Amino acid sequence: MTIKTLTASVALAALMTGSALAQDEPIRIGVLTPISGTYAGIGQQVSWGLDMAAEEINAAGGIMGRQIELIYEDSEANPSVAVQKAEKLMTSEDVDFLTGTVNSGATLAVGQVAERAGKLIATTVSFSDAITGDKCSPNVFRVNARAGQQSAALAAWMKQEKSGAKVFYLGPDYEMGRSTVAAFKSNAEAVGAESTGEVYAPLDAKDYSQYFGRIRASNPEVLYTSVAGNDTVRLLTQMQDFGIRDGLTILGASGTVTSQNIKAIGAAAEGFITGVGYSTLIDTPENKTFVEAFNERNGADPDLYGADSYGLLFAYKKAVETAGGTGTDEVRAALEGLEWDTPQGTKTIRAGDHQAIQPMYVVQIKDGAFTIANRIDGEAAIGPDTCERF
Amino acid sequence: MRDRLDISMRANHVFFAVLMGIGLICVALAVAMNDTFYLRLGTEALILGGLALSVDILLGFGGLLSLGQALYFGIGAYVSALVLREVPSFWLAMAAATGVTLLAGIIGGLIANRVRGVYFALITFGMAQVVAKVVYNTRELGASDGLIGVPVLEIPLGVITVSAGDPLAFFLLTLSVLTILYAAVAYLFTTPFGRVVIALKANEKRVPFLGYNTWGPRMVCYVVAALVAGITGALYPMLRGFVSPELMFFASSGNAVIMVVLGGVGTLIGALYGAVLLTFLKSVVGSYTEHHLIAIGVIFIFAILFMPKGIIGVAKPSLERRLIRFDEQTDAARIKATGERA
Known part of the structure; x- marks a missing residue:
């Protein structure tokens, strides 16, 4: 060697x-x-x-x-x-x-x-x-x-349950609030919903009754909102007090009603629907x-x-x-x-x-607790691929 | 009688030289050990040091506590990022950032200089929050996501071209910019104008009796501070490649005040010491414990209790005495040599 x-x-x-x-x-x-x-x-x-x-x-x-x-x-x-x-x-x-x-x-x-x-x-x-x-x-x-999948899941649910419904949008007045409403609006319109109006309330608004006139006038079947935290408490309880909640299906972003504020909202939260990617249920x-x-x-x-x-x-x-x-x-x-x-x-x-x-899940509040109302297939909620860099 | 401002500034320059020396030794070590992270962290510390320097111009010389100095840092950073995303030119970005912060500084100065004391602190805080929230909600400025995609720059400096992606070269460039800013500000405060500003801090009511206008010098002081923050802010996106509204939030302004207090108010150089110390502390302590904010808070409290004049304040009096003694000795030697009488 x-x-x-x-x-x-x-x-x-x-x-x-x-x-x-x-x-x-x-x-x-x-x-x-x-x-x-x-x-x-x-x-x-x-x-x-x-x-x-x-x-x-x-x-x-x-x-x-x-x-x-x-x-x-x-x-x-x-x-x-x-x-x-x-x-x-x-x-x-x-x-x-x-x-x-x-x-x-x-x-x-x-x-x-x-x-x-x-x-x-x-x-x-x-x-x-x-x-x-x-x-x-x-x-x-x-x-x-992503945010789009949540609204797509909700829109897919609307297509099944509330096809062609009239929708009103109420968002918090800041960039994220406006973009979540815009995202849901385009998803909802894509499945045939009719938009009847939208308003933006300031963050931390105390009184939502000023918007109720417009909501009633446009006579929607569905209200979409992306307010969160204590704002949801005030919005939903005030709607309940003014009797505008009756006969209206309320959809929201995943942060609108959470385990933190659900007790404070109480009965006014009943029937609230949102789309999530995960639930313990x-x-x-x-x-x-x-x-x-x-x-x-x-x-x-x-x-x-x-x-x-x-x-x-x-x-x-x-x-x-x-x-x-x-x-x-x-x-x-x-x-x-x-x-x-x-x-x-x-x-x-x-x-x-x-x-x-x-897969996305549509969850609804029944008797003060979240229940899974529907499962939306991943493909139905994913939305188009808009990435152009690779 | 010797000029105390002159002695004080010379002591500051000695500390600057010491910081430079330490910095260059650390850089040599970093290069030898093939490190890039600490070199880039050092660059960030210097950039934040520019913001702290700007706070010290107002606090240490003008006697004005600004709780919103990050506003101008953020404006410089955003203008630089917006320009660089369109045209990757170092000089254009710096010129645009300087121009816009000059304008913003004049507008901000006109508003803030109507009031004094705690109201000045509140109004500067308020202006920064307002602009930060506007940026936070403006889609064209990236809103809450900020702006990414600032390219890695090639910076032509006459004979040589350096890349912002090269940690060593960009560190040295940042160090040069900071040196120029420090020298310019230090010079400014030794001019008669600077002395009027310092007099304003001591007793604003008496200055007009000496025949000086008070509004003008205070305004210039505010605009100069804004410019220093804006120019160093313009370097930020070149280092990190992005900007976000958090740069303008109170956390940034508050950190800058902490840096100045830690380093020594009214020393100019203390701001840089404070910035380097706080940036490295945060980075190192943060990796060891999740309670790093507590650790830094405790350090800050102890610093205020036991070093009320900051790090520089501890060593400065003895250095000043040495400088005076040195002057006296050289004077005496000169007198002896030339035979002239004092």
């Missing part, structure tokens, strides 16, 4: 141990989520969901034998902080994947960082249609339902097990953020296994078109815009 071949074989052996080491190293996933500030409650659900999924995957042998390691950073729900922390996770910590961003501004800005750093991110919370629409990025995925064995395990581990029920975050790691696991590694291009290719099972049902990532297609 010559010296040359000896060196070559030594080098080869070194290379093999090197790659064997890489095989044993954990897969590092950055979680950039608000731990402090306004959205800390959402961040809590995100981390519960991710922690639980990571524990389950690790207990079952990890991803291709590699354990998952989650590295947390606080985004403070501020895009400038999020971008700085994302850079830290991607360059200093060298994470393989990043998730957890909550507000849409942070997701968009971090997506751009990911694109420049050649890494992949996924959001499990952000609603803004732009993330997988006109501001889509080849490095950004979304596994939760989904009647499948997978979801029952999930809710039980989640409750046992965290002492609280999962909400849509917890459930979507839980599901994400299983998508990533499947993608890495298909790709045979954590390389950005390989995992991206594997995620595009990926179909995987979650407590919410089977989700599929649309290759054209990286948006998850998932």
Whole structure:
């Protein structure tokens, strides 16, 4: 054996141990989520969901034998902080994947960082249609339902139950309020609804009775609203008091009536309908097990953020296994078109815009509690692919 | 009798030189260790230092507490981002940002300078909130999502061209911009105009009796502060590639005030020390504990209790004494050499 071949074989052996080491190293996933500030409650659900999924995957042998390691950073729900922390996770910590961003501004800005750093991110919370629409990025995925899917689900329900109905819109007077109304309006008109008018009330309005005249005059069968929090309490109770609530079907955004304000609204909330991507009430064995395990581990029920975050790691696991590694291009290719099972049902990532297609649920308040009124197929609620960048 | 302002400014310059030295050593280390994150964090600290510098111009020299200085930082950042998305030209973006903040500073100054004290603080806070909310709700400005897609710039600087994507080059560029701003502001305050501004802080009612107009200097002081914030704000989207309405929110303005108080009010350079310290603390502590805001709050309280004049305030008196002694010695030596009498 010559010296040359000896060196070559030594080098080869070194290379093999090197790659064997890489095989044993954990897969590092950055979680950039608000731990402090306004959205800390959402961040809590995100981390519960991710922690639980990571524990389950690790207990079952990890991803291709590699354990998952989650590295947390606080985004403070501020895009400038999020971008700085994302850079830290991607360059200093060298994470393989990043998730957890909550507000849409942070997701968009971090997506751009990911694109420049050649890494992949996924959001499990952000609603803004732009993330997988006109501001889509080849490095950004979304596994939760976007705003458009909620209104599409409601519109699909209207087509079945209230075809051709006259609709009135009442939104809070700020950009998000106006854009949610506009999104629902176009969806509703697409299924044949007749729009009879729209008004915008200031945030935190005390008196909604000034709008009731217009509502009564246009004589709608359906009222759509995207007000939230205490505004919903005042709107619905005042409508009840003025007798304008009778015979009117009220549809709303998913944040309009929540577990926080449902008690304060009381009987006025009866019959309220909204579209959601997840509910603990989904009647499948997978979801029952999930809710039980989640409750046992965290002492609280999962909400849509917890459930979507839980599901994400299983998508990533499947993608890495298909790709045979954590390389950005390989995992991206594997995620595009990926179909995987979650407590919410089977989700599929649309290759054209990286948006998850998932079944949507129409929930209605009956006797002071949410019940599932209908299930809308993912394909019916997804809407067109408007991403033109890839 | 020696000129105290002159001694004070020279002490500030020494601290600036020290910061420069530390900065360049850290940069050398970062380059040697092939780091990019800390280099870019340092760049961000300097940019935020510009905002803090702007607060110190008002607070430390004009005696005006602004709780909305992020307004001009944000205007500079948004104008720069809007220009860069259309035309990726460094000089055009800087010129546009300077022009618009100049205009905004004059308008804001006309409003804010009608009142003093706590009302000034409230009105500056209010103006920043109003503009931030308008941006937050304007689709054309990206609304709550902000604006992404600011390209990675190639910046022509006469003989060489640097890329904003190169952490080292952009750090040095930012450092140069900050040095120019610091030098310009420091020079401004040693001119007779600057002394009138300082006199305004000491006793505004007496200044007219000395024959000086008070409105003009205060107005110029406000506009200069706005310009400093706007110019450094214009660098932000070049570093991070995006802008968002949060840049104008109270959190940004409040952080800038904390930086100034931490570094030392009325020292100019203290603002930069405070910015660097706070930015790195937030980044490092934030990675270790989710209760980082508590940790930083406690540090801030202790700093105010035990270092009421900030970091610079701790070391400055002894440095000033040294400078005076040094002056006296050189004077004495000169007298001895030339034989002239004092």
